[in-house]
Amino acid sequence: MLKLTRQLCAISGVSSREDAVRDFIADTLLPFASDMRTDPMGNLIVFKEGRKHTGNKLLLDAHMDEVGIMVSGYTKDGCLRFSFVGGVDRRVVLGKRVYIGTERILGIFGMKPVHLSTKEERKSIPKLESLYIDIGAKDETEARTLVKLGEVGVFDGESLLFGNGLLKSKAIDDRAGCAAMIKLAQEELAMDCNFVFSTQEEVGTRGAFASSFSVKPEIALMMEATTAADLPGTPGGKRVCAPGSGVVIPYMDGGIIYDRKLFEQLRCLAEEHHIPWQTKEYISGGTNGRVYQRSCGGVRVAGLAVATRYLHAPTSVAAVSDLGSMLRLARLFIDRIAEED
């Protein structure tokens, strides 16, 4: 599970350019899938027959895309103007590396050096307009030939293990979920499962608008990474969740109140099987669940997530043990749903 997560995190897949992630998953699951298709939004939908034939009853979703940047212009001296793709805190990119386009052109997030900035500027976070990406081009013409307008860039966030069982990497959100779903799809399952590796979640849960209508599930399980704020100086009520304290079972976030019965079912399963779990102790974020829940005539939605610090940054941090807990609980959930009616 850890090896697979790290492999997935290393691939570039900024929202709308998930191709490399999709190819990797499709190749990995080809021998295991009963059916596999890519829809017009780019969602990879893998159907895996289980012991019980339940068709479209159960859907699992993890999104393939990650946050990044999109090139929106050039400066006369050959630097790039850009926008963020997905929610990125401007503070986390300064001085960091970014790889742009399929050619992986190296760029550095730059800003005015300290001796040229005013006292006021040093006190505040620089505005997006004052940031740029330096690709080392000598002028605008060279920059234009190296990087096309609209190209996306991905953070350089090599994955490393550190501290007490922690993983640091870019894109843990949501390659952790993808990894867990791949593992499940490789197993013999208690019932039919529709695995949706979705696109464009980070820009507004967009891929799910298509997959929810094409699969029309009765129950949907979100496999996600969620923001942890167990940081020095954060009071208990705002910490949300913490890496290493178990898989997160959410009851509500910014976009959805999860199905109360499924929430309770997951909570009981975790307790029964001694799987460490926690819930979100602050309401924040959102998942594709908000789309599935209100699609067609309504879908019962549950969620599982890996608590992740610095979620949309090149250096997000999760606990290895939580990855395993999420996988185990998801497997038990499938078993339990299969037992019903």
Added chain:
Amino acid sequence: MEYRDLLEQLIRAHGPSGDEEDVCQVIQRNVPATVDEVTVDVMGNLIVHQKGNGPKVMLAAHMDSVGIIVTHIEKNGFLRFGALGGLEPKAIYQAPVRFRNGVGGVIAVNENKAEKEFKLTDLYLDIGAADETEARNLVAVGDTAVFAAPILKNGTRLISPCLDNRAGCVALLAVMQQVKNPVNDLYFVFTAQEEVGLRGAKPVSWSLEPDYALVVDVTCPDDVPGALHEGTTAVGKGTAIKVMDHSMIAHLAMVAQLSRLADEIGITVQKDLLKVGGTDAGAVHVSRSGVLTGGVSIPCRYTHTPTELIDQTDLEACVELIRAFCESELVRR
């Protein structure tokens, strides 16, 4: 007075967004035996079908109320919470609340906060627990609570929590009882999760595919001191025909039809235009290939507080107008 017992039952039932089971059951108990079918969908929407040969009409009122949800339990036994629906920190400070299991509490604010600085995260909930252990014995993270205030009556005026939108639910139950032989094919829908973003109405309108929809909800009146003229209605001046709000522009044919019917049955109505806020109609009218949608409103002051205020005569007029609509000849679409 008519409707009042039923309204009180519904107000006292637990039913914040996403946790509507209790209020749903109370409504179900009050559905007349004459209806054809009662179902609850996966979102928790309660659907009552009263068959008719005419076009399919969806009548909707949301049954959820605003509320709070526990997000964290502190070592000293105080609770932190999130909002279910639009809550104004200044307005709910010191409000009494009640959990589904009966545990009571009061919303309080961190000391040293000036009122104008109140944010939801500065508020906490005090259930009188001595410490974390005692608090955890009473409630769990994810549990919900609603405002628990008395129901006050001055003549036809009512002051109470949850009038938004239990008043609308009562209206639909009353219509259900009064319409005996419906001309139209009626679906009375008590929707879930309206307060958190019209979430129940969206899937249920997809399932039902109605020809017409009429949504009943409360509206913010413009009749209080210092009103900003963001609305047009006044409490006690009759039910209001929805023209527009932030979620929908009512279909002109519906506005015209409802105005004509009000004339015919001889009731005074107001027009409801609101710059802010929305109702389930916002989700219903854009469902599938579009639904011809209108709204009937009950003016309600101080919505989303423990002390909402309506006039019962507005509610009664609302029932008459909806009933007239149900019994009117509608063009099949």
